[in-house]
Amino acid sequence: MAIVVVSLFGALFSRLWYLQVMRSTRFEQTASINSLRDVQLPPMRGRILDSAGRILADNKRVLVVTVDRSAIRSTTKRTQLFERLAGALLTPVPELEARYKDAKFDQVLPLPLKEDVDEETAAFVKERYEDYPGVEVVESWQRVYRFAPYAGHILGYIGRVPADQKAEYLKLGYKLSDSVGIAGIERAYEPELRGTPGSQRIEVDAQNRFVRVVSEVPAKPGDDVQLTIDLSAQQLAEQTLQKGLTEARSRSPRNEPDKRFAAEAGSVVVQDPSNGRIVALASNPAFDPRWFVNPLPKAKFDQLFGDGRNSPLVDRAVQGEYAPGSTFKLISASAGLSSGTIGADVKIDDTGTYKAPNCTGGPDVCPTLQNAQKVANGLTDMRKAVTVSSDVYFYSLGYELFNRPGQVLQNEAKAFGFGKPSGIQLPDEHAGRIPSVESKKYLYDRKVIKEASYNPGDNMNFAVGQGITAVTPLQLANAYSAFANGGTLYTASVVQAVLVAGTPDLTYGQVDLSKATVLRAIEIKVAGKIDLPPAVRQPILDGLVGVVNNPTGTAYDVFKDFPLDQLPIAGKTGTAQDGTKEAVKDDSLFASFAPYNAPRFTVVAVLENAGFGAEAAAPVVKRIYQGLYAMLPNSPVQQATPLDPASVVAATMAPLPDVGTLLGVTGRD
Amino acid sequence: MATTDLRPRRPIAHLSRSAADPLTHVDWVLLGILGALSAFGLLSIYGARYQTLVSQGEDPYSFVKKQVLALAVGGTLMLALMFFDYRRLRELTWILYAATSGALLLLIPYSRAVNGTSAWFNLGPVQLQPAEFAKVTLIVTLAAVAAGGPRTSGPIPLRRFVACLAVLAVPGALTLIQPDLGTTLCYVAITMGVLLVGGGKPKHIVAVTIVGLLMATAIVGSGKLHGYQQDRLISFVADNRATTDANLQLRNSETAIGLGGLTGSGFKEGRMTNGGFVPVAESDFIFTTIAEQFGFIGASALLLLYGFLAVRLLRVAQMSGDMFGSLVATGALAYLVFQVFENVGMTMGIMPITGLPLPLVSYGGSSTVAFLALMGVVQNIHMRRYV
Numbered sequence A: 001m002a003i004v005v006v007s008l009f010g011a012l013f014s015r016l017w018y019l020q021v022m023r024s025t026r027f028e029q030t031a032s033i034n035s036l037r038d039v040q041l042p043p044m045r046g047r048i049l050d051s052a053g054r055i056l057a058d059n060k061r062v063l064v065v066t067v068d069r070s071a072i073r074s075t076t077k078r079t080q081l082f083e084r085l086a087g088a089l090l091t092p093v094p095e096l097e098a099r100y101k102d103a104k105f106d107q108v109l110p111l112p113l114k115e116d117v118d119e120e121t122a123a124f125v126k127e128r129y130e131d132y133p134g135v136e137v138v139e140s141w142q143r144v145y146r147f148a149p150y151a152g153h154i155l156g157y158i159g160r161v162p163a164d165q166k167a168e169y170l171k172l173g174y175k176l177s178d179s180v181g182i183a184g185i186e187r188a189y190e191p192e193l194r195g196t197p198g199s200q201r202i203e204v205d206a207q208n209r210f211v212r213v214v215s216e217v218p219a220k221p222g223d224d225v226q227l228t229i230d231l232s233a234q235q236l237a238e239q240t241l242q243k244g245l246t247e248a249r250s251r252s253p254r255n256e257p258d259k260r261f262a263a264e265a266g267s268v269v270v271q272d273p274s275n276g277r278i279v280a281l282a283s284n285p286a287f288d289p290r291w292f293v294n295p296l297p298k299a300k301f302d303q304l305f306g307d308g309r310n311s312p313l314v315d316r317a318v319q320g321e322y323a324p325g326s327t328f329k330l331i332s333a334s335a336g337l338s339s340g341t342i343g344a345d346v347k348i349d350d351t352g353t354y355k356a357p358n359c360t361g362g363p364d365v366c367p368t369l370q371n372a373q374k375v376a377n378g379l380t381d382m383r384k385a386v387t388v389s390s391d392v393y394f395y396s397l398g399y400e401l402f403n404r405p406g407q408v409l410q411n412e413a414k415a416f417g418f419g420k421p422s423g424i425q426l427p428d429e430h431a432g433r434i435p436s437v438e439s440k441k442y443l444y445d446r447k448v449i450k451e452a453s454y455n456p457g458d459n460m461n462f463a464v465g466q467g468i469t470a471v472t473p474l475q476l477a478n479a480y481s482a483f484a485n486g487g488t489l490y491t492a493s494v495v496q497a498v499l500v501a502g503t504p505d506l507t508y509g510q511v512d513l514s515k516a517t518v519l520r521a522i523e524i525k526v527a528g529k530i531d532l533p534p535a536v537r538q539p540i541l542d543g544l545v546g547v548v549n550n551p552t553g554t555a556y557d558v559f560k561d562f563p564l565d566q567l568p569i570a571g572k573t574g575t576a577q578d579g580t581k582e583a584v585k586d587d588s589l590f591a592s593f594a595p596y597n598a599p600r601f602t603v604v605a606v607l608e609n610a611g612f613g614a615e616a617a618a619p620v621v622k623r624i625y626q627g628l629y630a631m632l633p634n635s636p637v638q639q640a641t642p643l644d645p646a647s648v649v650a651a652t653m654a655p656l657p658d659v660g661t662l663l664g665v666t667g668r669d
Numbered sequence B: 001m002a003t004t005d006l007r008p009r010r011p012i013a014h015l016s017r018s019a020a021d022p023l024t025h026v027d028w029v030l031l032g033i034l035g036a037l038s039a040f041g042l043l044s045i046y047g048a049r050y051q052t053l054v055s056q057g058e059d060p061y062s063f064v065k066k067q068v069l070a071l072a073v074g075g076t077l078m079l080a081l082m083f084f085d086y087r088r089l090r091e092l093t094w095i096l097y098a099a100t101s102g103a104l105l106l107l108i109p110y111s112r113a114v115n116g117t118s119a120w121f122n123l124g125p126v127q128l129q130p131a132e133f134a135k136v137t138l139i140v141t142l143a144a145v146a147a148g149g150p151r152t153s154g155p156i157p158l159r160r161f162v163a164c165l166a167v168l169a170v171p172g173a174l175t176l177i178q179p180d181l182g183t184t185l186c187y188v189a190i191t192m193g194v195l196l197v198g199g200g201k202p203k204h205i206v207a208v209t210i211v212g213l214l215m216a217t218a219i220v221g222s223g224k225l226h227g228y229q230q231d232r233l234i235s236f237v238a239d240n241r242a243t244t245d246a247n248l249q250l251r252n253s254e255t256a257i258g259l260g261g262l263t264g265s266g267f268k269e270g271r272m273t274n275g276g277f278v279p280v281a282e283s284d285f286i287f288t289t290i291a292e293q294f295g296f297i298g299a300s301a302l303l304l305l306y307g308f309l310a311v312r313l314l315r316v317a318q319m320s321g322d323m324f325g326s327l328v329a330t331g332a333l334a335y336l337v338f339q340v341f342e343n344v345g346m347t348m349g350i351m352p353i354t355g356l357p358l359p360l361v362s363y364g365g366s367s368t369v370a371f372l373a374l375m376g377v378v379q380n381i382h383m384r385r386y387v
Helices: A002-022 A024-030 A075-089 A093-101 A119-125 A163-171 A182-186 A190-194 A229-248 A300-304 A324-338 A380-390 A391-403 A410-415 A437-445 A455-462 A475-486 A534-549 A611-630 B029-055 B064-080 B086-113 B129-149 B160-174 B181-198 B202-221 B227-237 B247-260 B286-319 B323-347 B365-383
Strands: A035-041 A055-067 A109-117 A134-147 A158-160 A179-181 A198-206 A209-218 A224-227 A266-271 A278-284 A348-350 A353-355 A369-372 A379-380 A486-489 A497-500 A506-509 A517-522 A527-531 A572-577 A586-592 A601-609 B121-123 B126-128
Touching: A002 A093, A002 B247, A002 B286, A002 B323, A024 B126, A035 A119, A055 A075, A055 A119, A075 A093, A093 A109, A093 A391, A109 A119, A109 A134, A109 A158, A109 A179, A119 A134, A119 A179, A119 A497, A119 B323, A158 A410, A179 A182, A179 A190, A179 B286, A182 A190, A182 A379, A190 A486, A224 A229, A229 A266, A229 A278, A266 A475, A300 A391, A324 A369, A324 A380, A324 A410, A324 A455, A324 A475, A324 A534, A324 A572, A324 A586, A353 A391, A369 A391, A369 A455, A379 A380, A380 A391, A380 A534, A391 A410, A391 A455, A455 B121, A475 A486, A497 B323, A534 A572, A572 B129, A586 A611, A601 A611, A611 B129, B029 B064, B029 B365, B064 B365, B086 B160, B086 B323, B086 B365, B121 B129, B129 B181, B129 B323, B129 B365, B160 B202, B181 B202, B247 B286, B286 B323, B286 B365, B323 B365
Parallel strands: none
Antiparallel strands: A035 A198, A055 A109, A055 A134, A158 A179, A198 A209, A224 A497, A266 A278, A266 A601, A348 A379, A353 A369, A486 A527, A497 A517, A572 A586, A586 A601, B121 B126
């Protein structure tokens, strides 16, 4: 028995010695003989559709040139290979080298050298595998934004897994080289859009040539996301905003002819007030989501977003925080009437200047405040105060509300949805700020303001939407929608449904929604109710209608030629002052809904550094209504032409059909 | 100048405990070897699966944790069996033998129910592989039959020789139709070991060997073997370059072992074993993992540990107080040597590929628990050699 055991162990030892020590070097060379390789099969990303089924974000099959990492581990081999490949791939050697060193690419899987190569390049590389050891051409998917640059901020863009989210994505089974949604719906609906990767195990020979497929699990495509956005309205909103900003740049503030408005940014919200769904959401400057389809070289990134100022990546409609100015008077008026602080018919003598009575303290606590341009409006009731935008009336109301217990104005602002994100599906929505004891202390602790206590002056400024009041254009639209529909504050929504992958096309670039299977419909959510009895709502509505309808209204001149009998509009201008109180730094706002008796649309426009509300924002809103109701021609919705890969500006938008300038009027707040 | 210890020696009877007390005769060396093998196994299982588990975002310790659990269960069973006189085990032999054979029989309808062939029962999170436990009961039962009564001596008569073959036949046949050729061969090796040491007559042994070989040739020739079994045998016998799965497995395994060289490619750094080129690198092909990652030095260390274990089992067989104990230890030795030789041999291309695990080192609950239980019985025999 012992002899048997010894001889068996002896056999094992000698074989082991033979394999590992005597023959070891031979094995080094033949190590890759017919080995198995696992290849990931990328899933097709879910598409993003507009409300009519137009495919805003689509996919196409592309060819990607990759190289096996073992073939380029040695520096000399790599340099030689890259030098030979640079010409074929039209990519400079340093760029290839940079990819090799980029830790974002998986260190085990083959390194992608160039995405979206044409058939000829692919054939050229494949036919010369002896010259290009380890180089392969694989099929992959690439994002196509058919209607770019429109809706860029809503769609967002894709990119490699961000460094700070590495751990979370790895946990979900992502590879660092995978593309994931970075912004917009691409990010918010990443789990739905991603799909499930498949895998293929293939056998390759020593020359890395494909021998056979050993096993395959097919990839499962991601689900489609249908937006509430109507691309034709979206295009109209973006074009009009662009035009409004461009025109504003050629204008000067009143009495300051040597200055020009900067008007470098703005946003527009078009919402359905009956359910809170967003019809169009524009932010300018815009970006082109196609910039990010392939990894963006750092040089180009710096060129695009170098100083971070006025970044086109910021979605100002949900991330921009502005003082709402007089557009906020809707909320102040509602607070005053609902709380019984003031009656609708009570008249206040507007002398153009207001100093709070019985207020003790210095000018910081009890400031003396004036109307814009110091105009005196005389005896003013609620309707007139809204129509002519009397600051004095609302300063007085703000002071009265300050003296009442229970933070009436703050609570009314909260009820209208201010001070917290509205809950729209877009990522990184901002909350805005309601002036209060807490928010002043918060700013004071961070050394933003020098005075910590909440004074009568703060509430007076709050009542006219100035001071430290901050709202997003979306919040403003939500509040006006809530007022328009009689008091229901809806959670704004930009997504209508998630659809099962594979809805067939109706025409090129549009799916047939009648054949779609809804995986998950996004329900309409009510965020809150505001009690608006007729005694409260009617006088305010009268005031808002007067803004455009009454010769004393701040936007009357803008809407003079507008068929208000066909489309009755209610709206409010706003002019938000910068801390410097320079006229050239005024933000121009207009908030509106129409038809006011049976509202279909809420339209809000905010143009930064563009002057009075009636000067820049109101004409933009008016032009959008004219487009929505086809009173003026719209440019047709067309698919984009291919983007120059080196471009650093968003593809130009189709211009609005030329029907003259968006005439604004100056001098009216 | 030599000094003499003048203190009177205390007679054995005066010791606080009897010199024959089993507790004073625990084979600590045997325990030490088992511990070392278990630790080697845990380290290798971790190294084998680390890369794949991490890349799939799973817990890199998930296999190790399960193996630790199996070791704990097996270790407890081993300790329990140590304190239970092995001669009393003899009375229970047939019950245990019937239980494992019954489990193997039940596996046939169970396999059909789960749609195909299965070598184990799925009991929630645990997989129970009856063939592993049948190895232990086969050893004990064979030893009982071959050893005969307390007063028997001399060579095994034909009647008991045939009885031994019958004991082999039941689990052998049930395992063969699973089909698990490797385990069946392991049963045969155990039986041969017990019969050789237990006093089988040479003419009987030669006769049964010839019959066995003829039957094996007939089975292979008849083409009744499953395709993959044929593949494995053919790739073993004829080293052609056909890209059968078995051939590829074998060549990848040899390549991996070759890449290990003298000192190995490093823990968790096996190009082949961590690259997914070697199948079941944590269980059947764990030797490949060890040889690639720890090199000739590490693989030799493991083989030496098995060598020490074999020597220890041989020692127990020689020292045992009775024939039954001696034959149980012999059976355990045959089991160990056959499995180590077959498993290690297959990874290096000197034996055909089968699904036999490397005892205590391969990942696998049933094998670990059953082997530790068997070691408990062997330890028991060692401890009670004077009583």
